[in-house]
Amino acid sequence: MPALAAAALLTGAAVQPAVSATPTRDERPIPASAPASASTSVDKERLDTSGKRSGPTGEDCADAAARARRAGGVKRAYGCLTRLSPAEGKAALRAAAASAGSASGVLAAPLPVNECTGDEDGYWYATRTMQCQIDPNVQYTYFDSNNQVKATALFATAQQLDLKVNSLQWTETDQITMLSHTGTLPAGLGVSWTTNCTAPCAPSSTKPWARTPIADSQNLKSTSTFVAQRPTSGYQYIDVDYQLSIGSPDAIDLLPPITWGGVEVRCDDQYAVTNTGGCVVPWYTPTLKLPRSEYGSSADMIEWAQHNLSGHWGLRGTGQPLHRLQGDSQRRANRNIICGNTKFTPDPNVQSDSCDEFPFAGTYETGALNGITHGKDCAQVTAVSAGTSGDLAVDWPTVTTVGTVTGSEKCVRGHIPAALNSDLGSTYGGFVVSARLGDNDPFWLSITF
Structure with missing residues (x-):
């Protein structure tokens, strides 16, 4: 099947410096130079x-x-x-x-x-x-x-x-x-x-x-x-x-x-x-923007899921917002259900293959909290190689499906180069801080170019 990017399309309160949220697998440590894409939408x-x-x-x-x-x-x-x-x-x-x-x-x-x-x-x-x-x-x-x-x-x-x-x-x-x-x-x-x-x-x-x-x-x-x-x-x-x-x-x-x-x-x-x-402002729902130019197939996997699976998670105008899950232990448990070592086998044809999942383990929409007990029951995709420039987002820009997809799956799991997976996770962690998302706070997710 061809790559699917196009197919889916307080009085006296002291002010303290901002720091990152507690690092977890789905809210990964923010690099010293956090990606510029870790932003809330400026749209009112x-x-x-x-x-x-x-x-x-x-x-x-x-x-x-x-x-x-x-x-x-x-x-x-x-x-x-x-x-x-x-x-x-x-x-x-x-x-x-x-x-x-x-x-x-x-x-x-x-x-x-x-x-x-x-x-x-x-x-x-x-x-x-x-x-x-x-x-x-x-x-x-x-x-x-x-x-x-x-x-x-x-x-x-x-x-x-x-x-x-x-x-x-x-x-x-x-x-x-x-x-x-x-x-x-x-x-x-x-x-x-x-x-x-x-x-x-x-x-x-x-x-x-x-x-x-x-x-x-x-x-x-x-x-x-x-x-x-x-x-x-x-x-x-x-x-x-x-x-x-x-x-x-x-x-x-x-x-x-x-x-x-x-x-x-x-x-x-x-x-x-x-x-x-x-x-x-609590009633404002921010938007996490993830550009393809930075996250390649990891971003494409999300967009594919938003358009091709019935959940349409985080897709404004079609689906419902995602909601941050704050508890560390629950996030780790969710991650293990979808991507645990005994549940995911790396593909040697994908550079530095890693298990990437959507909705994120750090959201209440994760398949692990919605009836999925093993990542094999998610829709399966794999990154597609497009070159050897050394820029992972360019070399692995899209995904294609593996096996049969019905469209009713409660999650997607992908074979994605580890750096793309990790960088996108870091950006989500930065977004949690920049939008001050608390437990169960809603947010939209938009894949940009």
């Missing part, structure tokens, strides 16, 4: 529920004004801070650009900028160590004592949290920009913003702005530092939420502040990764 993932934020609307403002009048009348000017729907926000942005004389629809005051630039829709986005949002849907409306609209102002908020996998300290940068306004706003219009984080976060509350004046086209920006109190065991989950009000001493605030959440930070100390503490 969206938290789909976060764009549906609740907040006062224009209808809430009208109802509040009516109640005030019935209670004795609004004797002086008042203001309402509301959240627009995404459609209303887009319409307001277009109107603001048009009022600024921009035929291209570009605002005179640009939206605030962070890692969510290009995704200014009010949703939270994240990588493993970053979470951000840009929300252009905040509006302030100013009424006189006769209930007539005197002015409006459109605002955008932006936030970005930057975490570290080897530190219990992180920063958050908050921004608010007045994108445009109509009419004459009340004197002393100012912003009040409070950030709250649950224990064990310190400080538990910060106030980047307290009635800080803001004017048309102005951007306010503030960076705060937070620390997780050193976890004693397991994980600590920290929720962060926000409160925003905009108003003036010359206008009654008819509505409560806008509030929102959607931020969760997970910290641990020597739990997910030995000898270091760190924090991640």
Whole structure:
């Protein structure tokens, strides 16, 4: 059968240096110069529920004004801070650009900028160590004592949290920009913003702005530092939420502040990764990228399995994520079931042949935990020689099947040159550290070129 590559296609917490996870057969020691491919994906993932934020609307403002009048009348000017729907926000942005004389629809005051630039829709986005949002849907409306609209102002908020996998300290940068306004706003219009984080976060509350004046086209920006109190065991989950009000001493605030959440930070100390503490965004699923140019037939074996076996392990869009298995003894037992000395016979036709298996013994998807008692019951493949350049990834780039494959096998076992097998294992070990994967944490796996 031909090669199958194309066929498949915390107060006072000290920061400690990062070190590798405890070496095992499936998370092999990381070389002094770890492969550059030991990376998490830089692609952001969206938290789909976060764009549906609740907040006062224009209808809430009208109802509040009516109640005030019935209670004795609004004797002086008042203001309402509301959240627009995404459609209303887009319409307001277009109107603001048009009022600024921009035929291209570009605002005179640009939206605030962070890692969510290009995704200014009010949703939270994240990588493993970053979470951000840009929300252009905040509006302030100013009424006189006769209930007539005197002015409006459109605002955008932006936030970005930057975490570290080897530190219990992180920063958050908050921004608010007045994108445009109509009419004459009340004197002393100012912003009040409070950030709250649950224990064990310190400080538990910060106030980047307290009635800080803001004017048309102005951007306010503030960076705060937070620390997780050193976890004693397991994980600590920290929720962060926000409160925003905009108003003036010359206008009654008819509505409560806008509030929102959607931020969760997970910290641990020597739990997910030995000898270091760190924090991640727990709902983000990172991607381990393995290039063929470095791992040759070892990478091809994985891609073949992802596309040709029913498990599709780690194949985003088709299969389910893989999940790290952290226990050393269990990993060794899994490895022995698939590749033990009495269960695998090296092939003299494969250079420095070694037993390579997928899903990894260091994942919960390993065949050894899913009904396989001997590696012979996995699908069998062997590396195919393509030359003698001295570059193993080039000389042994692909695999071909051995015997009959049904497609329903729960694993694949391959005859793969030892260096390719070992280097790929080291990269998985580096990925565990760079993504701070804990026990049962999910991850995707992508074979690249």
